[in-house]
Amino acid sequence: MKTVNSNFNFQSLLEESVRIHGHLCPGQVLGVRMSILGLTKVNILEPKGKDRKSLIVYVEIDRCATDAIQSVTGCSLGHRTMKFFDYGKMAATFLNIKENKAVRILAKEDARQKAKDYFPDIEDKYKAQLEAYKIMPESELFEIMDVKVEIRHEDLPGRPISHVKCDLCGEFVQDLREIKCTDKTLCKHCAEGGYYTLQSEQKVFFEPVAMQISHNDLEIRSKLWIEKENEPIFGRGRKFLLQAIDKYGSINQAAKEINISYRKAWSYINSMEQRLGIKLVERQTGGKSGGGAILTNEGRYFLEKYEKLEDGVNELIDKKFKWIFR
Ligand SMILES: [Zn+2]
Ligand SMILES: [Zn+2]
Numbered sequence: 001m002k003t004v005n006s007n008f009n010f011q012s013l014l015e016e017s018v019r020i021h022g023h024l025c026p027g028q029v030l031g032v033r034m035s036i037l038g039l040t041k042v043n044i045l046e047p048k049g050k051d052r053k054s055l056i057v058y059v060e061i062d063r064c065a066t067d068a069i070q071s072v073t074g075c076s077l078g079h080r081t082m083k084f085f086d087y088g089k090m091a092a093t094f095l096n097i098k099e100n101k102a103v104r105i106l107a108k109e110d111a112r113q114k115a116k117d118y119f120p121d122i123e124d125k126y127k128a129q130l131e132a133y134k135i136m137p138e139s140e141l142f143e144i145m146d147v148k149v150e151i152r153h154e155d156l157p158g159r160p161i162s163h164v165k166c167d168l169c170g171e172f173v174q175d176l177r178e179i180k181c182t183d184k185t186l187c188k189h190c191a192e193g194g195y196y197t198l199q200s201e202q203k204v205f206f207e208p209v210a211m212q213i214s215h216n217d218l219e220i221r222s223k224l225w226i227e228k229e230n231e232p233i234f235g236r237g238r239k240f241l242l243q244a245i246d247k248y249g250s251i252n253q254a255a256k257e258i259n260i261s262y263r264k265a266w267s268y269i270n271s272m273e274q275r276l277g278i279k280l281v282e283r284q285t286g287g288k289s290g291g292g293a294i295l296t297n298e299g300r301y302f303l304e305k306y307e308k309l310e311d312g313v314n315e316l317i318d319k320k321f322k323w324i325f326r
Contacts, residue, residue: 007045008036008072010134017071021064026115026129030090030141031068034105037138038094039073041103048074054098056151060087065107080157095149106143114140166190167297168278184301203227204309220321224310233275234306241268242295242303245281251293278302 014032018024044051057075059066059082066084069092075081090107115125115132122128133141154161160174166187179191188194204226225235237258244254255265269281280299284292295303 007040010036013072014068017068020071021067024130025064026126026133027064028068029130029133030107031065032072033133033138034065034092034107034142035069035072035094037142037144038092038103038105041105041144042094042096042101043099044094044096047072051096053157054096056081056083056095056097056149058083058085058093058095058104058149060085060089060091062086063090065090065092080155083155093147093149095151097151102147102149104145104147106145108141108143111136111141168301184297220317222314222317224313226306228275231275234272238268238272239303239306239310241265242280242299245293246295246300246303249292249294251281251283254293276302 010032013036014024014028017028017032021028038057039045039047039055042055044055046052047055052074055073055075057069057073059069062084070076070082073082073094077084091104093102093104095102111133112125112129114136115129118132118136119128122131138144154176162176162178163172163174164178164185165172166178167184168186168190171187173187177188179186179188181191189196204224223236225232227233240258241254241260244257245251248254248257251265251269252262255262260268273280278298279296280302282294282296284294
């Protein structure tokens with residue numbers, strides 16, 4: 001067998017990786033060979049021994065070969081020595097941080113086809129690949145490129161370098177993964193959206209409530225509100241209340257402004273806070289006029305988002321309405 005480098009025992013590395021991965025597959029063979037090649041190129045001869053603090057591996061796919069790379073290199077997400085970039089490519093980059101040397105190894109697409117030519121008698125193409133990948137020369141399996149990788153301080157192994165609270169969800173974010181907006185610090189999920197939504201997520205509804213006709217000018221009015229578990233939770237009325245509190249710094253004044261009782265204003269605020277799960281209004285008790293009140297950062301941010309949504313929806317409806325009824 002053509003093993004690649006005398007520092008690595010291909011057969012025993014493959015056995016170990018099969019044990020960890022759970023089965024023998026072409027990906028294991030490819031991953032083990034890719035790792036041996038990459039490690040050798042960046043002068044890492046004992047990845048789990050004396051060189052273990054010199055190595056970072058970047059993988060570009062979450063498939064079988066990635067487990068083989070983890071098994072051979074000893075690098076893992078948990079140790080922050082393996083970085084995953086979801087490119088969907090059968091490729092990995094091996095970085096020797098001490099020598100600042102990196103190679104990216106890409107599995108060649110036509111190796112699959114060539115594998116068949118090595119074992120024309122094996123019908124099952126996976127079995128043919130499995131056997132062929134063991135013996136095919138590296139030049140047929142891989143493309144090797146010298147690359148430069150700048151690893152950021154916050155990506156290195158070691159203790160977390162920061163720990164900050166998201167202004168919106170209140171969850172903590174480590175290692176500078178937060179996103180700084182003009183006046184807020186947000187987690188990525190709150191700032192950009194993410195892979196999950198809460199089961200009891202608020203939904204937005206709107207319906208056209210009035211169409212005004214004067215001369216030839218048609219105008220449309222729409223109503224927008226947010227519901228949670230089929231119960232309205234926020235809409236125009238509550239928006240006016242929050243805006244008025246923001247303007248006057250007092251719940252009393254705000255209630256007068258929008259023509260509801262002080263008690264009613266309180267109960268609106270309480271139920272919104274409970275159902276949204278955020279604190280909207282900060283009460284300042286003991287003032288002369290029955291206590292002042294200001295919007296919290298979360299409250300103001302929520303209001304801004306709603307206003308933005310309303311603007312966007314109205315603009316869209318206006319445009320579409322004019323276009324359809326022109
Ligand atoms: Zn597999
Ligand atoms: Zn957040």
